[in-house]
Amino acid sequence: MLKDSKTGYGLISIIFHWACAPLILFVFGLGVYMRGLDYYSPWYHRGPEIHIELGLLIFFLMVLRLLWRLRSGSPEAIATIPKSNQLAANLVKLVIYIAVFTICITGYLITTAEGSGANFFGIFNIPTTLELSADNIDRAGKIHKYVAWGLIALVALHATAALFHHFIKRDKTLVRMLKPSDDSL
Template identity: 40%
Template sequence: MPAKNTASRYGWVSLSLHWLMALAVIGMFALGIWMRQLSYYDPWYRDGPSIHKGIGILLFILLLARIGWRSINIRPSDDPALKAWERITAHLTHYALYALMLALMVAGYLISTADGRPIDVFGLFNVPATLHGLPDQEDIAGEIHEILAWVLILLAGVHALAALKHHFINRDSTLIKMLGRDANNPKP
């Protein structure tokens, strides 16, 4: 499989970024829900958020890499059977997913740095607190972060259901390409 995309398939870089980020977003959502159940005396009360922050920063770096890769790489052609509204909806959904992830990560950054301390990323490096001390920064950013997380996970679910619909009902090449196969030759 080529590293770069072709007109009929995604390359391994795009596929790796897509599926790694999909798993990370689902995992981060589950971790975020779980963290809200922790009490102050729970041993994971401090470790859970630390892991969440570190993965969040790494996910931000992956998002920037994904956007950069997408900007210098061709995108496989849409399946010819797609209707115009399906094409437009699919493209708008992708842009919305990117925008939601970016906004969610910025809100997470604002929560994590509200007290002026940098974010430690697993002892590898620190991300400085460049904007902090705003009135109610942690609370407001926290509410925005939670709302965006729910919207992102719901939109990602719709995205996944649409891919399954195209595969099992329409029987087109939409999902085939995201599984690393060539749309012109979908057999493994």
């Protein structure tokens, strides 16, 4: 039940999915909320700290998730789902991965742009790799913002498709990400 099988996801893949999904939504919401803060808001400094720390956590979880995915493979598609839908689902998942990594990398570049490292919950500091010019900080900020909004649109599409498969098509698409496969031992 830990590893993925041909028919479903194992517990490790399910944990990675459900650990990352709410974190990504929360960090996105916090990012949107922070845009409206003024200097005197109690969250003016704490909000960005949490945003950065959780963004780094998402990055680390996504690296582990990607390594796990590359090692364990993916379950076979449900036979009743047309090949075009399978291709679209795989494309959406790939773009979600690319978007999350793009957001994390641009967030890191923005955070460390002036030479300060990125703090990970006070446990350790991730050093600066390069300092950006003001124009490049702005570019990274725009990429970070617009890719984040695109990611949320893709996540909404992904969730809608899962619910469609569960309630309309009545197949096991959603159940496979909720319950470990019995033959994944």
